[in-house]
Amino acid sequence: MAEGIAFDLVKGVLGKLGSTLWDEIGLLRSFKNDADDLRSNFSAIQAVLLDAEERSSAGKESHALRDWLRKLKDAAYDADDLLDEIRTQAALRQQQYPEVLNQHQPAGKVREFLSRANPMHLKFKRKMAHRMKELREKIGKIAKQRHDFGLAEAGPLRQAEFKRPETFSIVDEKTIVGRDDDKEKIVKLLLETSSDHDVSIIPIVGLGGLGKTTLAQLAFNDGQVTGQQRFDLRAWVCVSTDFDMKMIAKPVISAAGENCALDNSDAVASCLVSIFSQKRFLLVLDDVWNEDQERWEKLKVLFKDGKQGSKILVTTRSEKVAEIMKTVEPHRVKGLSDDDCWTLFKRRAFKEGEENDYPSLVEIGKQIVKKCGGLPLAANALGSMMRFKSRTEDAWSAIRDSEIWRLEKEETILPSLKLSYIQMPSALKQCFAYCSIFPKDYEIDKDDLIRQWIALGFISSHETWTSMEDIGNEYLNDLLWMSFLQDVWEYYRKGTTCRMHDLVHDLAQSVAREEVAVIGAEESTRIPESCRYVSIYSRFTPQLVSSTVMQRLRALQFRESGSPTMNFYSEAKWLRLLDLHDSKISMLPSSISKLKLLRYLNLSENSIQELPESITSLCNLQTLNLSGCQKIRTLPKFLGRLTNLRNLDLSDCSSLTIPDSISNLQNLYALNLSSCENVISLEPICHLKNLHYLNLSDLMFMETLPKSIESLQNLRTLNLSNCISLLSLPSSLCDLKNLHDLNLSRLKSLVTLPESIGSLQNLRILNVSECSSLESLPLSSSDLQHLEKLDIRGCKKLCELPKMIQKLTKLRVLLNNECSELKGMPRGISKLVSLQELSVFVVGKQDRVEHCASISELEHLKLVGELEIKGLENVTSPVDAKAANLIEKNLRSLKLKWNVLSAEEGMDSTVLPAEEIETVLENLQPHQKLEELEIEGYGGGKFPSWMMNRIGSCLPNLVKIKLENMPGCSSLPPLGQLPFLKALTIRNMPAVTNLGVDKFPALMRLNLSSMPVLREWVTVLTVDDEEGRRERVPIFPCLTQLYLKECPKLRPEPCLPPSVLHMGISRTSSENLSLIFERAMPLGDGDGDGDGDGDAAVSPQPPPNKGLRSLQIGGCQQLTCLPESLRSLTSLQRLIISDCEDLERIEDWFGELSDLRSLIIQGCSSLRYLPAHKMTALKRLHIDGYPLLFDADGRKYPYKEQASSSSHVEESSPKEEEEKKIG
Structure with a gap:
């Protein structure tokens, strides 16, 4: 390079x-x-x-x-x-x-x-x-x-001292500065339903590095967007320079769970049309550059049959792209303020609070930040760079005054990024520049990238105690910290992949110059002769790579580009890396042996049945990847000759038999045998003394581990997940003294762990999640003094945690959701000074659970993220609740649960009186930053002050609240004071009679259930404007989802909120059902309540109701026919009727619902008549179990035959619809 x-x-x-x-x-x-x-x-x-x-x-x-x-x-x-x-x-x-x-x-x-x-x-x-x-x-x-x-000689040590923090805080990595308003606007656009377009296209436009992708990710993963089947399908596509159907198809088909051959354009198009048809979908097209309107028009045809409310979110730097694609006005992202950039810069450049010790550097830093141009990418990169600069004014001033800022700007390279690259430690520069071999937005496997670096000689281990893989991992983390690479997040956790921002990719290409070439699907340019690293993403032809270039190449990647010609193997004699992943090859020629210097060979996802024996002469080979080669049956007899092999991936080689000669691979560092169903004996593997990583997951027929596994003394990661036949673990497993990560998840038959597990003194991560038969953890598990993460989620029989858990002082994460038999937390849990994530704290009953911790032990735990506190009926004193100190914990989500049955069972012993229960809740006030709150089983008669008159100041950021099983509360908190509240669930509060008259400015989802005396529900207020005129103001202006269950007396006054698009109603009377839908539309002129004079003075009308799009009716007894008030729902597209056992007929007027596309009827055993002949717009019909259903002429109704003979009706499966039925 x-x-x-x-x-x-x-x-x-x-x-x-x-x-x-x-x-x-x-x-x-x-x-x-x-x-x-x-x-x-x-x-x-x-x-x-x-x-x-x-x-x-x-x-x-x-x-x-x-x-x-x-x-x-x-x-x-x-x-x-x-x-x-x-x-x-x-x-x-x-x-x-x-x-x-x-x-x-x-x-x-x-x-x-x-x-x-x-x-x-x-x-x-x-x-x-x-x-x-x-x-x-x-x-x-x-x-x-x-x-x-005239070059100056450098001293022997010119290496910059790089001090990246030892660990990355998940919370800090996810904290986005200055984008709250942008996110709110995008989310609102995604949740709106346009009357003009079934599929709305929303462009996000802005300069590179402004955070368009981050903004799209925030909106894509927002709870309102992901929850309650808002969208039937959500898919994310990184587009970049390739804008074609096949490129978009792959992630969409994957998200939809479909299978489709991608080599046939017509089949792909048909598959996409089928996927999008009659679904409300959200599709993100990230980083679009295509300005060819004709290409977009051809692609747009694939989406046209999506349901109304479908959205395509587009990020682009180009105003022209936005203009071509938009159906609504683009959202234009602006630069961050200097203050926001300083926040990002400071977080990277200083340890927390350290800036207070360097006021002069703060001043210089703020001057540097002004050069960022409002780009968060630049602020992060510069801050990371300054982290390892000396804390002197001269060093910082040199960066501020660098000539780089005054250089003539290159077309795409930011001076701030260029400056950060110049200051990068020398060892990282080759590794960084090589990353330009991947196309823009490519998702890079972290471990595989490190293996490629090693194969190309970018990493060498001069210290015998540090492996090349460990050094590579440090390099990777350094680049991540400096924002030159970015983690790809999965479910709010860092995943195993990363990618490069396109501006950083431009920089990598700039520094690599002509030594790295990426040939895409539409490029036919010959590769320059100075090139040494090539990736080809188009159909391979010999003309792409000249003989001169081939003789210089060190790395060659073929990605879905077909196999190279045979003579290639004899020409590329200096090749160190060959990647043939998914290249449609069925045979590897014996001439592969001519690549004598080859260190990395990736043959994954091909149809190879065997390897040539000549491959064993590749004495330099370090990495061999055969994952997903499901047809391969054997490995070469003399595989053991590959004495330098360090990484062997045989995962998902389901037909493969492992030869005993594998035991000769004494330098093997990582071995992946996941889903190798033919693995019979592990004895040969136990001879691999240098093995650090071993994956044996999904070996369904493996019943035991050999005792000799104890010989793998260098092993650091062992994965036994989902080995469902594994009944027990040998005690010799606990002799693996260097083990760091042990994954025993989903071992369904495992009852106990070895008693000596505490001897694994270097263990950092222990995962026993979903071990549904596991009853206890050995006492010695408290001796795992280096343990940082313990995952016991889904261990349904686990009764207790180790009594001496306080010894685990390095434990940072304890995940214990769905441990239903866990009766309490062990005493001393307060001494877990490193604990940051705790899923559930169970308050045990003091006189029943030995060594049970009081809730007060939460006091000094610095918890973040999500916390559920169960068993609050066992709190013996409000003082203990106060001591829990929740107000100081930076939680995002809090669940407070009393077990009502347990409380009733123990009324004669320790359950507090109602007044003290109220004080307990008063003392559990959470932090102001809380976003989600659930309270269940509360036995008090009133809510605490922080939920009543002070709720707006105490919980200003609350987005979601759920109140459930509170028999003593007759009134609700003033929830309308919460400006950002978007989801509200109220369930089983039998004494509540009304919802109040507060305005809910942001509420989008309302769920009311088991409210037997709830009557008043005011949806529109009449107020005086500034000029004294009376006007109607909707209380729920943003409400789009409404679900009512067992609310027999509820009446919306004067009408259902006009904005509601999706509604479910169940277990109510036919009379109430009819009354509710008589009020489905707002009152118009002349439709008042009888007071003509009063109504005439009210102006203007509330916004017109766009009409329900989907409706679910369930469990309504004595409902013999649908109320005629449903005729007004002219925009209804989807209707589900379930468990209405008295329903006999659906009247002919039902055919007037001209927009109805989907009708599902289940569990309505008395149904006799359905006017199917009038439902001409229907696309999907599912009716379950009606032997006595008749047609319009009184003949037995053959709905299946009609469905199959009618081109406009598709029959759906009962299983598919059962999941959508309301109970």
């Missing part, structure tokens, strides 16, 4: 020249003088190389200096190739004559034998001597030319 890379390249060559390996094999002895000259000249060049590269990075190099750097890199590559070839030849000779090594002969004897064993070896030595001489002369000339440029 080019800019800023030569230093590390030269450093690598010097490292190889200085290796003691050469003395051991004797191959450099014959040209010792040449080797010494190379060392000397490279060392002299290295001394001035940093100055040369700094000039190049700053754009101050002359043409001659640039040419000198290019020649130097070419020579360094040649030297690296030569040294690797010599070492490979030696390795092959040793493989050919292993008996020489096995006898532990002295080095002199080995050299003597190798020199005379074969005339071919002598010929090779003469050839190498000639090349070494040529190389020495070339390097000597380059070394002399260094004096022509």
Whole structure:
């Protein structure tokens, strides 16, 4: 690679020249003088190389200096190739004559034998001597030319000191600054239903680096958008430069859970039309560049049959793209304020509170921030860079005053990012520039990226105690911290992949220059001859890569591009990395053995049935990936010859038999056998002494682990997840003293863990989630003093946690949802000083559960995220609740639960009187930042002050609230004072009679259930405006989802909220059902309540009702026919009727619902008549179990035959619809 890379390249060559390996094999002895000259000249060049590269990075190099750097890199590559070839030849000779090594002969004897064993070896030595001489002369000339440029020599240590924080805070990583208003606007647009377009297209437009993608992610994952089947389908597509149907199809088909061959355009189009048809979908097209309107029009046809309310969210830098695609006005993202940029910068540049010690640096930092142009990406990158600058004014001023800011701006490279790259530690630059080999927005597997870095020589381990994988992981985390890579998040957790922001990708391409090439589907450009790293994402043709280029390549990736030609293997002799993932190949030619220097070979997701035996001669091979090759049955007999193999991935090779020779792979670092169903014996694997990572998940037939597993003393990660036949674990498992991560999840038959598990003193992560038979954790588990995460979710029989849990002082995460038998928390849990995430705190009954912790033990725990407190009926004193100190905990979600049955059972013992229960809740006041609150089973008669008159100031950020099972409360809190409340559920509050008259400005979802005396529900207020005129104001202006269950007396006054689009009503009388829908539309002129004078003075009318789109009616007894008031629902598109056992007929007027597309009827056993002949717009019909259903002429109704003979009706499955039925 080019800019800023030569230093590390030269450093690598010097490292190889200085290796003691050469003395051991004797191959450099014959040209010792040449080797010494190379060392000397490279060392002299290295001394001035940093100055040369700094000039190049700053754009101050002359043409001659640039040419000198290019020649130097070419020579360094040649030297690296030569040294690797010599070492490979030696390795092959040793493989050919292993008996020489096995006898532990002295080095002199080995050299003597190798020199005379074969005339071919002598010929090779003469050839190498000639090349070494040529190389020495070339390097000597380059070394002399260094004096022509006045380059300054650097001291021996120029490496920047990089101090990335040891851990990343999940909360801090997810905190977005200055985008709350933007998010609210986007979410509102997503939840609106347009009357003009079934599918609305919302562009988000702004400069690169402003956070358009982040904003789209926030909206895409917002609870209102994801909850309650708001959208039938949600899919995210990273578009970037490729804008075609197949590219969009893959993630959409995956999200829909469908299967479709992607090699046929017509089949893909048909599949997409089927997926989108009659579904309300949300599709994000991220980073769109296409400005060809014709291409967009062709693609848009695929979405046209989506339900009304479907949305396509588009992010783009181009106003033209937004104009072409929009159906609503684009949302234009503006830059952050300097204050917001400073917040981001400060978070990265200083430890928490450290800025207070450096007021002068704060002032300089704020001046640097002004150069960010409001771009969060730039603020994060600059802040990360300053983290490892010395805390002196000179160092910080040098960044502020750098000439980079004054350079003429390149088209796409931000000066702030360029400056951060220049300051990047030298070891990272090659790794960063190589990432430009992936297309923009490509999702990069982190572990695989590290393996590629290692294969290409970017990482070397000079310290025997640190593996190359560990060093690579540090490099990766450094780039993540500096914002040069970005984590891809899965369910609010960092996933196993990352990607590069497109502006950072532009920088990577800029510094890599012509040494890295990415050939996309629409590109036919020939690859430049200076290129050494190539990825091809189009159909491969020999013309793409010339013979000259092939002979220089070090990395070649084929992605879904077909297999290369056979002669390719003989030409690419310097190749270190070959990626043929999903290249549709069924055979690997034996000529693969010609790639002698190959270290990385990815053959995953192909139809290969076997590997050629010649592959075992690839003595440098470090990574072999065969994952997803389901047809492969055997591995080469002499697989053990691959003595340098470090990573072997055989996951999902379901037909494969593992040979015993695998035990010879003594350098194997990682082995993945997940879903290898034919694995019979693990004994050969237990001989792999260097193994650090072993994945045995989903081995369904594995019943035992061998005792010999104890021999894997270097093992750090062991995954046994979903080995459902595994009944017990051997005690020898606990002899794996270096184990860091143990995954035992979903071992359904596992009753207990080995008693000696506490001897795993280095264990960091223990996952026993969904071990549904697990009854207890061994006492010794309290001895896991380095444990950071314990996952026991779904252990339904687990009764207690270890009594001495307080010894786990490094525990940060305890996940214990769905542990229904857990009776309490152990005493001493307050001593878990590192605990940040606790799913559930169970308050145990003091006289029944031994060693049970009081709720007061929450006091000093610094919890964040989500917390559920169960068993509050067991709190013995309101003082303990106060001591829990919830007000100081930065929680996002809080659930407070009293078990009503437990309280009733224990009325004679410890349950508090109602007044003290009220004080308990008063004392459980949460932090102001709380977003979600649930209270269940509360036995008091009134709500606490922080929920009543102070609710607006105490809970200003509340978005969701649920109140359930509160028999003593007769009135509700003033919830309308919560400006951001979007979801409200009230269930089983039998004493509440009204909802009040507060306005709910943001409420979008309302669920009322089991409210037997609830009557008054005012939906419109009549108020006086500033001029004294009376006007109607809707109380629920944003309400779109309404669900009513067992509310027999509820009456909306004067009408249902006009904005409601989706409604469910169940277990109410036919009379009440009729009355509710008589009020489905707002009152119009002349439709008043009889007071003509009063109504005439009210102006203007409330906003017109757009009409219900979907309706569910369930469990309504004595309902013999649908109320005629439903005729007014002219916009209804979907109707579900379930468990209305008295329903006999659906009247002919039902055919007037001209927009109705879907009708589902279940459990209505008395139904006799359905006017199907009048429902001409119907697309989907499902009727379950009606032997006596008749048609209009009184004949037995053959609905199945009618459905199959009518082109407009599709029959859906009962199972599909059962999930959507309301109870």
